[in-house]
Amino acid sequence: MSGNTFGTLFTVTTFGESHGPAIGCVIDGCPPGMVLSEVDIQPELDRRKPGTSRHVTQRQESDTVEILSGVYQGKTTGTPIALLIRNEDQRSKDYGNITETFRPGHADYTYWHKYGIRDPRGGGRSSARLTAPVVGAGAIAKKWLFEKYGTTFKGCMSQLGDIEIPFEDWSHVPENPFFAANASILPQLEAYMDDLRKNGDSCGARIDVVAQNVPIGLGEPIYDKLDAEIAFALMGINAVKGVEIGAGFKSVAQKGTVHGDELTPEGFATNNAGGILGGISTGQDITASIAIKPTSSIRTARHSIDKAGNPVLVETLGRHDPCVGIRATPIAESMLALVLMDHALRHRAQCGDVVVTPPPIPGSR
Amino acid sequence: MSGNTFGTLFTVTTFGESHGPAIGCVIDGCPPGMVLSEVDIQPELDRRKPGTSRHVTQRQESDTVEILSGVYQGKTTGTPIALLIRNEDQRSKDYGNITETFRPGHADYTYWHKYGIRDPRGGGRSSARLTAPVVGAGAIAKKWLFEKYGTTFKGCMSQLGDIEIPFEDWSHVPENPFFAANASILPQLEAYMDDLRKNGDSCGARIDVVAQNVPIGLGEPIYDKLDAEIAFALMGINAVKGVEIGAGFKSVAQKGTVHGDELTPEGFATNNAGGILGGISTGQDITASIAIKPTSSIRTARHSIDKAGNPVLVETLGRHDPCVGIRATPIAESMLALVLMDHALRHRAQCGDVVVTPPPIPGSR
Amino acid sequence: MSGNTFGTLFTVTTFGESHGPAIGCVIDGCPPGMVLSEVDIQPELDRRKPGTSRHVTQRQESDTVEILSGVYQGKTTGTPIALLIRNEDQRSKDYGNITETFRPGHADYTYWHKYGIRDPRGGGRSSARLTAPVVGAGAIAKKWLFEKYGTTFKGCMSQLGDIEIPFEDWSHVPENPFFAANASILPQLEAYMDDLRKNGDSCGARIDVVAQNVPIGLGEPIYDKLDAEIAFALMGINAVKGVEIGAGFKSVAQKGTVHGDELTPEGFATNNAGGILGGISTGQDITASIAIKPTSSIRTARHSIDKAGNPVLVETLGRHDPCVGIRATPIAESMLALVLMDHALRHRAQCGDVVVTPPPIPGSR
């Protein structure tokens, strides 16, 4: 209840700080009997890890995961699965200048006031590094959902700063460091990022995620609606300031005669709903978008105060992502997977293991 | 865990269906010793209730609330507070034609597939009528937060369909049925709604809500962040498709040198954060916006299927709001109040009753 | 989290005070599609209700239950089931003399210190009257478990004060007001109670409960073990001071060569375990016993203090059970049923709907 556990029946409790000895998590509630080892988890961690291009932080972490429990002879036993990732490249001295001041846009100010103490090394607990255990847990959720229902997850960046990235094809996504579903725009994105870095500035991004082959019936209204839980999961990712499901804010200007997705014997005709009606999955693709704010830690000097309330100028040195959105796609996919996993278990608790398979439905893309 | 309880320490468990004998809720965790009676709750219910203008549903409900427990000699005792609202104007026959078909954009399809049974009368459990108990509970949360911290809540409609409503002054909000903070635009809004009704169509809306005088330190990272919980609460309101905190989706195109709110000895200079950093309240105004989709229940015939999968045309008769967003402002305020109340209690569980009062800060408006 | 909700997936949230307008509960998580109406619930309430013999409180309550929600056309819909019981016979003046003093052995002292306020009328929230909603909820759990697994529940009094009640046959239980599984001992029990009443004193009791035809596999170690949850449920009943599972405290003096129940191809040979091993049900009868202390509210004057700390003598007038254990059997059965129901749902969340049927096993009795 202190906020470090995600989920209700498939729970992920994380621990660790950016520059502590280790980070990790305990996953409770995983169904027994699933084949699982580190090779199922490491590839997802590798998609998220730092240092893989010049456009992200140069911190060098192998993010090697160790399974400490919950697996016997290569299969899950139904007991807690603990994942451990040792931190390898902590250069805490890089951050020494910020222990007494509050970076604008950063959690320094609020952690200090809330707890009366904070670990300033690399942002401590508030660091985006803490998304690594979640991605590890998400890999387990993705595997189970795929084996049980054929559910798959995809994501891409659809906007970088003020550059919109038209969707071309999913096949481009793993081919570039931006997770862009578009090949021709890459030189423009790279030039934009190089320029930002040179100016000691940062930018935001918009990320789209999709879950496909989702069973009908997931979601627990009237509060733990599937869309409410997805909003919770995605808004909780570091730096996220907005979440949309389906048509999102475009719904405001739509008429009812347009927005409501008509049904045909072959399935839904459109997907303004984003795959969720009344807080319950429809069997269509679940689609969501998030707005990620520009990184707070930038080299450009900004006005702030120190702990005593005196005005100071703060420049953030150290190694930081100039756009945290660049590595956010696998994180957002993982959070979406954790929500669906949790609700798959919640659904069968109350309604049993009967799941309605959706008819073949035209994809959202 | 079946999704009908909102909150962790200040919990609201609701019950009831649109056309059942009664709706209500049980509020657990209210601090003892607060003066409370129905007169503290009824005015908030009256702000939300139907039938107050020609632009909302004409269902006649007094929404009279009865406190069944938890209050002794006019004060809360720390035991559960049960609120009961009898339904008075159920005309279930109005809905007879939809028992065998699924309305596009409505929860009919998903409730049916999830549970194998659904109460079709007025939408059953999925009806927006179920926001009434939440508004009742919200009134209690608002009262406690105001008495303890001076916290206040406001909200207004900022867009109706494709009409943006420029903010003029909060004083206009209680003076019109749209909750618009603008007097001059009212004729345009009324004409727009009259036209919609005539055409048997519906529209969406955008609602802004603000909490002021929020103590610093509320929010439980790294999952139960205050912004994540607000997103959960607001996305869970019927028909909401998008949630923004602070600058929201505008953050994507902002540079880090612009977005991160600078601090001065007198407080924050701007409020792109919407009053939350690292998932914890900063003491600034908390600002959020939601996108509400157009009402699904419209008179215009639309393509759908029946339970057997055969194509049908569905026209929704009965009494419906042509824009559910019109009555959404007090609901959104209540959900925000419930989140802050819950986190006020969670904060003091771990950190004690010490709360940092923010310095006087230029309001977001 | 304020303690008025019982269960995790099949949750029962109760409200009300002994002398308030009503008591009741909201049950969330009931599987959909089960036939249910008041006639399924009322008989269980009638087994518990006061005024049915001269050996219990003479308060006259019909305990008529009304289902407010969650049922449509005679079947559960999967949405919350609210039960309402109006209080009918509140004579609060009977209790006027205890508003300023603390009865020895009663919750007066602790409620006052915890909350700074208490409702003294009939014990307020701490009254055993609040077991009525639980019995109502238990009736629903019993029905579902019986229809799904054939599970049944029984209970009897095995000791009244210092009189041990030898077990003869279950058929005697509904035939006497003591829930004794023994007919010949009844005159002795009645004389004992009459004597107590005459002396203004009270006594304790020991109650045994049994669940039969329990599926194998219920229980969630290593903390939410089935026996731990049963202990929680039974110790939480008013006036309970001890709980045993299976051989209970007799286990201490047993050798390992005696205690551990041997297995044969036909099932377990004995049942010292009480049907639970490692916190998980074995398929044997689940057996538990509870110790109930003597009623605190007695006519005999006792030493105590008032709110100001001054010594006083307290005699409790009003109507009270001279042995709260007499009506405790249906309550204990209900709590046991609620635990099994909750764990049936929890089991299938993680492990699916596959349940192992136990082989025919010699009953515990």
Next chain:
Amino acid sequence: MSGNTFGTLFTVTTFGESHGPAIGCVIDGCPPGMVLSEVDIQPELDRRKPGTSRHVTQRQESDTVEILSGVYQGKTTGTPIALLIRNEDQRSKDYGNITETFRPGHADYTYWHKYGIRDPRGGGRSSARLTAPVVGAGAIAKKWLFEKYGTTFKGCMSQLGDIEIPFEDWSHVPENPFFAANASILPQLEAYMDDLRKNGDSCGARIDVVAQNVPIGLGEPIYDKLDAEIAFALMGINAVKGVEIGAGFKSVAQKGTVHGDELTPEGFATNNAGGILGGISTGQDITASIAIKPTSSIRTARHSIDKAGNPVLVETLGRHDPCVGIRATPIAESMLALVLMDHALRHRAQCGDVVVTPPPIPGSR
């Protein structure tokens, strides 16, 4: 919710199996600012660890604890505290003969049926080895409660097999391997244990625990009563079959004129309540007793079945405690401490940080 998290606000999530690479836990909700390092935790682990006398298992484990997170510059930060203990002495081959059979009285049978898979090495997840992380977490709870309220914890063995151990003085407890508060009886206990070992048999024990200087007001009726939570915590310890609070089962034969503890201006006159009334702490000593069954893993051959249902004889080799009760005292103290810690935080969530200090009260011993 899968049962591996203990507590509501001060949560302990454990992981690991007896013969896996490591065991440990994540503690969430610890108040910030408390001085903490491994030296505060290790001594409690050492009280519980195996191999310290000939009367317990000879498995050699240093149980060295490493704090992985949640502490900065020697103080808790309010973020999760992860404790890691590497397993050092796993001789899994010792257990090879039990992978296909079910030991009488052991969790083998139920884990296998529940999950369809089980880790048989040393009992896997069901091993009493998993109490080590709980004792680590309990050390943190004890420290905070002592610093905040002066609360202390004690425990002793009061019966070994059929030998009752008269209480003499707490000072004896740390001086003998049995945690007996009696020096003269030690030769008898040692002879009893030596005899058991020689015969390949095992025995049960009774353990008493006491918490002193408990603030008034802890406990959250009407379900999360302090006594109910203690019963849950203690019954959940491996091999426990019974729990008593205060007078326990003796209450049954007590009259109301005896049982109810009278109050005087100087405090309570007696403590039959065991420090809890109405589920809320009175400020008196909290006293509880548990019954621990004899160890299931014994060398004597017993009848059982294999996975295929065929009859077999099972002798358990490997290293086992002939009386698991011998090491249970620090575990029971820890569980009690975790319950009080959790309820201290829950109390101040609803009622604020005001705690009533009890008057000086004659101790229970």
